Amino acid sequence: QKEVEQNSGPLSVPEGAIASLNCTYSDRGSQSFFWYRQYSGKSPELIMSIYSNGDKEDGRFTAQLNKASQYVSLLIRDSQPSDSATYLCAVRKGNDYKLSFGAGTTVTVRA
Amino acid sequence: DADVTQTPRNRITKTGKRIMLECSQTKGHDRMYWYRQDPGLGLRLIYYSFDVKDINKGEISDGYSVSRQAQAKFSLSLESAIPNQTALYFCATSRRGDTQYFGPGTRLTVL
Numbered sequence: 574q575k576e577v578e579q580n581s582g583p584l585s586v587p588e589g590a591i592a593s594l595n596c597t598y599s600d601r602g603s604q605s606f607f608w609y610r611q612y613s614g615k616s617p618e619l620i621m622s623i624y625s626n627g628d629k630e631d632g633r634f635t636a637q638l639n640k641a642s643q644y645v646s647l648l649i650r651d652s653q654p655s656d657s658a659t660y661l662c663a664v665r666k667g668n669d670y671k672l673s674f675g676a677g678t679t680v681t682v683r684a
Numbered sequence: 685d686a687d688v689t690q691t692p693r694n695r696i697t698k699t700g701k702r703i704m705l706e707c708s709q710t711k712g713h714d715r716m717y718w719y720r721q722d723p724g725l726g727l728r729l730i731y732y733s734f735d736v737k738d739i740n741k742g743e744i745s746d747g748y749s750v751s752r753q754a755q756a757k758f759s760l761s762l763e764s765a766i767p768n769q770t771a772l773y774f775c776a777t778s779r780r781g782d783t784q785y786f787g788p789g790t791r792l793t794v795l
Contacts, residue, residue: 581724607783616774616786617727661726668781669734671717671742676726 574599577664579675586682592649594678596662599643606638606645609661611677617661621647652682687711688787690775696793697765705760705790707775713785715778716758718742718750720771721789727774733758734780765794 579596586592594608605624609617623629623636623645635648645664649656659677688709697703707716718730719742729742731750739752747769751759762769770793776784 605783614772614789616789618786619783622783671729671732672784674727676724 575675576600576673577662577675579660579662579678581676582679582681584678584680586652586680588652588654588682588684590652592652592656592680592682594647594649594660594662594680595644596646596664596675597644598662598664598673600664600666600673601640601643602666603640603643603664604667605665606636607663607665607672608634608636608645608647609663609674611659611661613659649680652680654682654684656680657682688775688777688785690773690787690790692790693788694791696795698795699766701765701794703762703765703792705773705775705792707758707760707787709756709775709777709787711777711785712755713777713779713782714755715780716752717776717778717784718748718758718760719774719776720744720769721774722771730760762792762794765792767794770794 608621611617621636637646662675663672717732719727773790775787778784
């Protein structure tokens with residue numbers, strides 16, 4: 574079982590719609606959760622971090638965490654063509670542990 | 685100036701050659717990491733270092749070695765490059781308890 578699993582996609586959404594990305598993780602001791610965005614050929618950049626159960630909103634992005642079910646999700650509202658990228662979910666057990674990354678979900682926003 | 689820099693940005697080499705990838709950072713972070721990224725496999729950790737005297741193997745360290753020359757510099761070496769080491773390589777840095785910040789990447793091709 575992979576530590577962090579994501580649907581690879583591609584996820585195609587029309588411009589203005591909501592894109593919903595899911596991520597599950599295997600280690601119940603995981604404490605920190607991150608979403609990175611990566612454009613083709615570029616480096617990952619952090620867009621959201623979440624540490625507690627519930628929702629966290631930042632602009633058009635909302636991260637949702639459910640530790641009991643071991644999943645974290647990312648919603649992108651009012652999707653724009655510039656949101657077309659691969660989104661990486663990353664999980665960390667504690668401050669002295671490494672990040673574990675999912676393989677990423679590719680999102681395409683069509684005009 | 686970029687906070688995390690990698691050199692070279694692109695490299696083509698031949699099987700059996702020794703090659704070094706370099707990473708420098710001006711963020712003042714004590715932790716540094718080397719990842720490789722392959723299509724469909726996501727980011728995989730090669731080595732990580734929590735400080736100058738602390739270096740640890742990651743998931744896929746075979747065929748690689750590292751050197752932490754200073755807090756700001758972390759180099760990755762391929763002693764005898766082979767074609768399946770063709771990949772995109774990323775350096776990342778962090779503080780304890782913080783997320784990771786990635787360099788721009790090095791695209792390595794081994795013929």
